[in-house]
Amino acid sequence: MNTGMVKKILFFLFFSLVAFSQTKVGGKVYDEFGDPVAFANVLFKNSKTGVITDENGSFYFEADEEYSAIVVSFVGFQTQEVPLKKGLNANLKIILKEGTELKEVIVYTGKTSKKNNPAIDILRKIWARKRKNGLYMFDQYKYDKYEKVEFDMNTIDSAFMNSKVFKGMEFIFDNIDTSRITGKTYLPIFINESASEVYGDNVLNKKKEILKGNRNSGFGNGDGVNTFIKDLYADYDIYKNYLKFFDKSFISPLSRTGIDVYNYVLSDSTFIDDKWCYNIVYYPRRKGELTFKGDFWVNDTTWAIKKINLEASKSANINWVKEIYIEQEFDVLNDSVFLLKRDYMMSDFSLTKKEESKGVYGKRTTIVKNHEFNKPKDEKFYREEVNFYDNEVFNQTDDFWVENRFEKLNENEAGIYKMLDTLQTVPKFKKIYNLASILGSGYIQFGNLDFGPIFSTFGYNDVEGQRIRVGGRTYFGPNDRWRIQGYTAYGLRDNQFKYGIIGKWMVNTKNRLILSLGNRRDVEQIGVSLTTSNDVLGRSFASSALFASGVNNQLTSINLTTLGAEIEPLKNLIFQTNFSYRTLKSASSEFSLDYYTDLTQSEIKSEVKQSEINLVAEYTPKRKTVGYGVDRLEVDNNYARLFLSYSNGLKGVMSSDFNYQKLQFYYRQPVLIGGFGRLFTTFETGKIFGEVPLGLMGVIPGNQSWFVIENTYNLLDYYDFVADEYASLHFEHHFNGRLFSRIPGLRKLNLREIVGVKGVIGHVSDENRMLNASNLNYVAPENLYWEYYAGVGNIFKVLRIDFAWRGNYLDMPNARKFGVKASFGFYF
Template structure:
């Protein structure tokens, strides 16, 4: 089970109910005091007083006195003023009123001279110097580094409206909670905890070539919809959630690219103000405030503190504005504090680069509409025991994430040591302990358990029932012209059954053809570290030419919908395979397969067995194919997680995924044909700065042998109203078949580049999207000669497959609007050529409007 995703899905299910409940906490706290110089005793006017970990703060008056009134206290207060060291003191979070005085110590650090040019913003000079010194200060200059990392994550529901308080589910939750079970956020809203976790790991990085590894040493998790500590530790531990490097030009968050305020293009995105100099730890820093030039852009607002001597980034506080073109996000803040590191290979104190020692992330999510619930996530990270420039051997980094066998084992003494030496003062305070108590009570509420189950099904497609998972549910029902009402039930075993043996299977039945269909698979996992697995499969079912699960890349929804309606190009497929796959080197997955398949068409199709005889050749409709294949998949820097017995890929970081496959058809294995088949595939997501993101899929195939059309390359058409990427959306099913081809699918998301600049439209948060699809292909004369125009015994003519002119590519272009109501995408598709290709009585439409629905930030 995927806990983080299921927690979020549970939140979405709560919002979907016709949502007594959470009240508003109105308690206020007041802290007063006097700030003076420790040497002279003189009051310090206009000193900054702020709660540590919160945005609440104030300034002292002319007499050095301050009054701070808030709805929620943290456990410490910080005071800073120009020329003095920052001082922190603990305060009592439970007291409504208290007095705390500070005596600040002056610091005599001399500032570098700052030359201000006439008419120039004085902050620009500091930022230019920061970029100039990046090669000295940025962590990427290090050949290697490692450190101990502590991460605390809390997720809870908040912002319950009056309408939601009438919901029966919320009422049942409140019946299970006592009056003392309440936690209040910094806005005074009560929070319903869903998840609380802590994780300790050792993180390793080396450069040239870039490699990462994280050894998860200990994890403890309490939460709703969480029952897998192994996967949870991978999702919530270490640097998976908070590892932003603001020296980069763009910061990836929630699948979007935010322009960094200290990146190369800082002047294009931000307005800057040089505010003051401030003491941050042992460093005197320039304080620079930044605001977006256009609030709708994917940018931040906040403050950065830059060391006055090295021009290194010491600390940064960023916040995503409410006007940003981002879905479901009410607010998001990231706070980082960095420290200089010293070369561990040298006896001298040589500064080697700056690494983050403290990171705090807060995200407030909301559903669609003003009456939706809110979801708040808080992540706190502490790094310590840093070692730099001591790279490990390459083999050490082969397993990127390695949970300890005892990661989830309880050990109170271990956690007491962590809180003392690594986690810091904000680990497991009174609020955290109360959170864990509430979660324990919440998991016992039957209505919450039901919401967990529904969320699990929506996210994974399976319902977990003991040692097996039932599903996937998109395939449960279909209605088509061949099978009538088709019902299907499937299952897979999970890690509770075995961590090595995996069984999968399904059974389907059609009321019109009165036939059972089935599939079964047995796998054995030899190694998770190098992902080595072997298996055998058997499958007997109806398929549509050109639309097998392998060809459409695991798109379950498209594959399920393709079984509805008129089921053209259907054939009975009986396939058996045995396979072995292994990843001997990280990022290189090798697969060997041997198998056979029987093709028996349910549509009028015949081919010539002896094409040199012309129309006198005997005809045949069925095909028996026996083959073996080898495949290599290269995915450099690919990230993945282990979810029980399933390996979940998280994609690559700006690197293409390359796949090459060779297949040999062999009569010696019992098949009808000897043939060779070569396919290549490359796909990647490209970041193009202010222009947005572009995704491409480039594929090619070559068959030098003479084969019937079903064994060649039937290109994937999509005549349905559903928009599907990486298909030809104005091409009919199996309209064109090739024995050699090159296909290109380009999709570009402009994000808010254009619409954010149009008055009136920019408030809608629409996003422009465009695509271009092209196909170069052809068939040899030998393959064309296998087709027959001779009438079949029943008088029908055999289906004929079109072929492309090798000098003229098939082309489509599309453009449309994404993010309508934060969900809908409508796109216009134009077919540019082959407009008179009326094959098999199916007209060609050169234009269509198509739609799809996706949940994305």
């Protein structure tokens, strides 16, 4: 017998042994016409263990006990009892017949009634008490928390196990298991455990979590991966109207707006932990919306939730996630207080939503114990640490985990640590892991040096022609206190080398005091952002684009040197100061930065030499970052940002040419608007006091690329407008498919709607106009330039197309009145 056949036999033998240790059942429910029956009740006979079918009529559930039959029911149909064999009962096909008698109380066929519905009467009582249950009833609280996060490859079959990819790594399949939610086989590949103490003060509206231990499966050092995971599985409160998952707002079944999107049915009542509870089943009224199906048990006196489960609709407009399943259980502290004791969430990440498609489960289990109440802490206690990193937290002993693990790892979970330690000694696995790391980070690692980013290797502009770039950085780990990073580039048309290099050193880790020094000599497009930056390695997208519309020859040669320092005294509040010296001159014979040096306009200078000191304050509340070193990665951009900058030009210092003062303010605010998506508002304003030439002037950012670029104007070319004082306001709203989901022909495409409007007003002083000797006439948007656009996103899950219209200044030379822009990205 060959080894492949042996593996198959062992696999099915193992699967069968697991299956016969409990009762597992799955299948589909149909009506007599062959159509699936969505949201039918399926229960083990003489039990309260069961599920409701999804919108495709499918179901799966299991129990540790043995049951001989299931009972399938739906209002308007005859209840059917289906016998079961021992162990696994898969792919059942159950056909329900229409009922012969419909009693008056049966009003829940299809869309349930909002009137005379006892389930909705109970729901209103839940709304009235939702702020009077749980932790909200105490001024202060404290509890211990254990959290386990796991990732598993799912839909494991013999063909998958015998794939050549796993040759030499077959031992990993010793940890295969079966999901109690979906019935699919899965292989655990990552596990992270954390233990912490949580403190809260409802009077001060403050909360703090102190991490006591964190343990990874072997990938990373417990901070980067864990931070990313915690963003995916953010905390949520089922009593709130909207629950945020994967940057989407799902409507809670306990929401005050729930009766408009859910059907509710009072299904059962019984004692749970000596408390009389009602069972309410709920399911969506429409397909395509961000809703759930499931049921919950609610106490009849406190109207607090005792148990609840939520399963996201398979037709919900969310990418790369096939399923979301949530369970929560609440503990009874006394007659009036119910506290969350266990929270379980599972997501099935997959390229498609087809039932047979393979994917990855992401699971999080949170268990809380040992509550204490009304023990106040000083307000200083709740101040968030700026950059706290305790190496001991990530190196706790096995004894610590035995004491602080509130839920014992099963045999397969416990084997993950050993399996992954072994995997990292397999050369083939190292190659696969390194390739994934390169694609994820953009860097190729050689010892303690990273080369990249590889995605910036090639570029193009009208001055340099084809541009080749090679870069690298030092890298000992994500928590490096110092880093040197640089690049060199060469233009095949101008035959010139360019370079940039910067070094950073974190002097004080507690408040993130960082010193930096850098120099860059390169070609760039000035004026692609209203809010300017002295980032040495920053490079304009406009001067390195592969795809651009119109002429792109208005480029500037820049030699920039900066010496800077920054500090973060409070979490997400950063102060910066730097001294910079730059020289600017045109990089093209077809473009000029010339300016007059005297009032008679008899002398012209082509090069700007400028020394400047810059002070910056930046506040980014609720920003999440990865790492504790000199460089951190942002987890996402869904946070507010306030940026205030003051710059002072120092004439005469190192032959500097101009005295001036510049003030700039930037404010960006994303706002979730319930079930109607997310609104992004961006406001920028600035003013230059003093006389400056074109090279130092404010330029309204145009967009000559074929792509959507944030905070630029779609229908403006570079240097269409300049200003020494300006105000800009952008609104962009993402409906996330809310409108298209109501249109039958578009519903299945899961398209998403975007609308936006942008406007800018500005002025140029007479003194700065008199200074101008370039071949560019100053035009300021004194009459408020504006444009608007509408877009369709999620085309093939990765493509967005915007259609933009110009609102005014239609008579400008070569004015673009209409344009189409695109962008690519992977979004949930």
